[in-house]
Amino acid sequence: MKTAISERLQLLREQLKREHLAAFIFPSTDPHQSEIVPYHWASREWITGFDGSAGTAVVTMNSAALWTDSRYFLAAAEQLSGTEFQLMKMGLPETPSITEWLAHELHELDGPEIGIDGMVESSVEAETLIAEMREHGGITVRTNFDPLQQIWNDRPEIPLNPIMLHPLKYAGEDTISKLRRIRQALREKHADGILVCALDDIAWTLNLRGSDIPCNPLFVSYLLISSTTATLFVDSRKLSPEVEAYLQTAHIDVAPYEKVKEGLAHYFEYNILIDPSEVNYTLSKAIKCQAVVRETSPIPALKAIKNSTEIAGFRQAMKRDGIAMVKFLRWLRPAVEAGGQTEITVSDRLEQFRAEQALYKGVSFPTISAYEAHGAIVHYEPTTATDIPLKPCGFILIDSGAQYLDGTTDITRTIPLGPITDEQRHIYTLVLKAHIQLELCKFPDGTSGTRIDAVARQPLWREGLNFMHGTGHGVGSYLCVHEGPHQVRQEYKPAPLHAGMTITDEPGIYLAGKFGVRIENTLIVEDYQTTAMGHFLQMDSLTLCPIDLSAADLSLLTPEERSWLNSYHQYVYDELAPELNTDERAWLREATKAVK
Known part of the structure; x- marks a missing residue:
């Protein structure tokens, strides 16, 4: 693959030379600004070899660099290793912006011109780039050229799948x-x-x-x-x-x-x-x-507020998904103890359990099945090159979801496969507390997700811990698993929260080279109460799946947090038990037993 990247860069530079361009920028988008793109538009992945969902590649006649966010720092470093591409870690103070880097790389040229494909660059991004490049020494931007039309010989066609x-x-x-x-x-x-x-x-x-x-x-x-x-x-x-x-x-x-x-x-x-x-x-x-x-x-604001039919569909989809998760979790530890399981084999087994459910249409995103140190790579997806065997010890982090005709699911569970360290137990408990605190949150109608983000982070911040991804995102109704405009995150997002919106609750902590912990439910925003001070909202879990408490230090939980756990687990049991056989029901009863 490294040789292929080198050859592609050579072909690209020959194209740039013919077009009198000093550089070209490859975003991760398609003409529709999709998060996941049809492979016809996977230009950034093709030119770099980096397959993460976020990133921008820039190639000049003498250098190449890739900008991506903290979710992909470890994965990008690994995939770019041995290529000409330099990793630019977005969000760090020492990392230059794309325009700053280009200005530095091209400063010796007289009136250079760089290129972007205006069909895949959003209007606001292109206009910002044009203005900033003008400020950096009068660099101009050409927007009507796609060099890969000439050099990507086996480029896939735009899909023709039936509607x-x-x-x-x-x-x-x-x-x-x-x-x-x-x-x-x-x-x-x-x-x-x-x-x-x-x-x-x-x-x-x-x-x-x-x-x-x-x-x-x-x-x-x-x-x-x-x-x-x-x-x-x-x-x-x-x-x-x-x-x-x-x-x-x-x-x-x-x-x-x-x-x-x-x-x-x-x-x-x-x-x-x-x-x-x-x-x-x-x-x-x-x-x-x-x-x-x-x-x-x-x-997006209209779409984000689910109607009663969609909400009912979500609840039915979550019930089927919960049945699949219970079957999987019951199977997991004995299978690992028996040996022969890897990150990929357990991911495949989970997909099989889901595929047995009615109205199943496939996964809602590539499953993150990350054992121990791989769990610290926020968006790790196992491949045949990275797949590792599972042992009856430590953590496996599984972030997964499914598409059903009546709803989309997104759930993360961090599961101990056997003995864990004191550090793992402590981190797991703090993440659990963070998760519960957001579930307990009450807030005025119209509050933005940024204003409640700190609620989830407080148990972590108190110990000097933090995570760099968002705490929550909307989920579509048999649509995209990431749906806006609302989010719960540190960065300011003004979109208000209203009853009927879905939102995930997924705090996590990631210790590079050690392990990662994330616990995620999908929630529905609901009415809480109206007082003289206004109308207030709360959130209720749509996700139906036990949270493993064998990894938690229960002494660190407040009475309110214990009460929430007991209430949630009783709800999970009541909803799922009638759909399970005797052995599965017994396993679920043990997994949801009350915390005293």
Whole structure:
């Protein structure tokens, strides 16, 4: 692989020389700013060999570097080893920004020009880059060039997987109603229409699902909504007669995917809303109407509040997922003690248990099955090269989830496979306390996730511990496992929390070279009470799975934390026990027994 990367860099530099470009930037995105992209757009991965979901690669004629965040520091260092790429650790004070690094690398050149593909760079990112490069010695940016069209010989085609209807019994609201609410939200922003690029927003609006994106039931397309019309830009080969008839009934026109620029050129309204963080730079420049409203798309906020049908679906999906988790956890330790198990084999076994459940459609993200030191790599995914055998001692961290027709799941459990160290027990207990504190939180309606993030971190901060990823994210309804706009994290995220939103609770601590601990449930935001001081919210667990207490120092838990554990475990038992056989029920009774 290292040789292949070197050869690809050589081919790229030959292209840059022919185009008179001094550098090229490869983000991790596609034309829809997807978190996970179809491999046709996996340009950054192809040029670097680094397969994490986040990162930006920059290549000059004489140097190369990759920027990524703390989730991938260890994984990126390993995958980039032996290549020309220098790892740039984002968030550290000594790490230069991409523009600072480029200015330094190109400072001896006279009027250099760098390149980006404007079809995969968001409007806001491209505009920021252009402005900053101008400030750094007048470096210009070309946006209409994709060098990999010439040098990626076996580049996969854009997927042509069929699009499927998402029935009303799972969606809970028809497309005509959703379009009506979207148009009302647009009027409130003084916009006549919107170009929708985010694939999960399109799937939600149209009550359609696909399989173009790994782990996410999405399909490659654009949606142009005006005050009276809506056009889906999609390859027609993906549409069955049933889906075509459905779109006609919903008054949705269909045009070829590659004709979206022409659609924008013929857009007839006075103005259009584009979300600069979602619409790519090239399409933002193709708009010809009188005015552009640069605003946040209203669709994510609408999508984030689940209706009663979706919430009921989540609860049913979580019950089936909980059954699979109980079967797996009951199997795990005896299997490890018997020998022959590895990170990959137990991950595969968990997927098998889930696949036995009704309405299962696949995993919602690649399973993180991380034993001991691998658990400290936040987004570690075992491969044949990194897979290691499991021993009946220490921790395995398993972060996993599934897609069901009626909901999406996301759960993390850190499981002791045998004896653990005092340090492991102490860290596990602190993470458990952090998890429970967020579950217990009560807060005013409209509070942002940033304001409650500290609630979860307090037990860790008191001992000088912290984690650098977010504490929680929204979860889609048979959509993306990471869904916004709301989050719970240290960095300021103003999106308010309201009843009906899903949010994960996943604090963790990671000690490099030793182990990692993370405990995660998916929660639903609910009404709590209304007082003279306003309306307050709380969160309730959707996830149904015991939390292993054999690894915890129960003396460190407060009475309130113990009470929450007992209540949660009783709830888990009551919901799952009727669906289990006698032996499984006995195991679950022991796993959920009350803490005194």
